[in-house]
Amino acid sequence: APGGPPPYWLIVLDDVHHIASESKNLLGALLQISQKTPLRFVLISRTSLDFYDRRDVHTRDIVEELPLSGLSLDETSQWLDELDLHDIDANDVHERTGGHPLAIEMLELYGKPTHEDWLRFLDEEILAPLPDDERELLATLAVSDKPIPWKALANSLDWDGTPPQRLIDYGLLIELEQGMWLHEALRERLVREVGSAETQRRQRIK
Structure with missing residues (x-):
């Protein structure tokens, strides 16, 4: 070997x-x-x-790739059961966090999956490094209640070209048959942004 x-x-x-x-x-x-x-x-x-x-x-069997994703709904439910958090809705937790293990740990420590430490993680590790145009793209998508076809989303943002590959590679932007969507944990964070910016985003995608 x-x-x-x-x-x-x-x-x-x-x-x-x-x-x-x-x-x-x-x-x-x-x-x-x-x-x-x-x-x-x-x-x-x-x-x-x-x-x-x-x-x-x-062919050479030198490298093995192991794609990782968030916990499934069943795995999230099982973890909550092991923590004796029977009054917590597993569906709600999974929808808010995308099954991210860190969010479940925050839930265990603080009693809620969207604790400030979890939001800080999303801000500092995910959102802060993004260019303004990519962040605005995700924030606009976050105010929608369903996936948006790329052409419609791009037109609303005056975006020229194809979907940003970097966001797709990171799993932040998701291509579905119905259109573009974003990671649920990120959506949960971005929909907290209210005020004039949120109003403008909703007007864009009408």
Whole structure:
């Protein structure tokens, strides 16, 4: 086997999306090291990584990709049962958070899934780094009660071109048959924005 027989050393790198574009050479070197030494790496990223060849996944059996998503409704319900939170509606929690485990932990600690720490996480880790136009796109979509076809959404924002691939890669913007939608946890955060900005967004998508 590449890297020799077990035992292996396992190194876990989280939030790799923050360094992916600047560290392709480093990540590529780690991949080569893993083939020659008893080291194995787990890289956790919110975006797809492109420092390796697709053949490394499909034919060479060097890289294994494990797409992760939020907890399912059944898993959310089971977790709430284990926490003895029987008076909490699992459907409501799942709709508000998209099944994000961090939000469930906040619910366990504070009794509500949209605690300030959860909202701060969304603000600092997800929304703050976005360009203004991408954030406004998501905020406009958030005030809709159903998916919006891309052409209609783009026209309402004077957006030129295709849907922003980066938002799709991050799982923030979702392409459905009915149109564009967004991650439920993010929608729950964005619909809290009220006032003139919200009014303008609703007028755009009438």
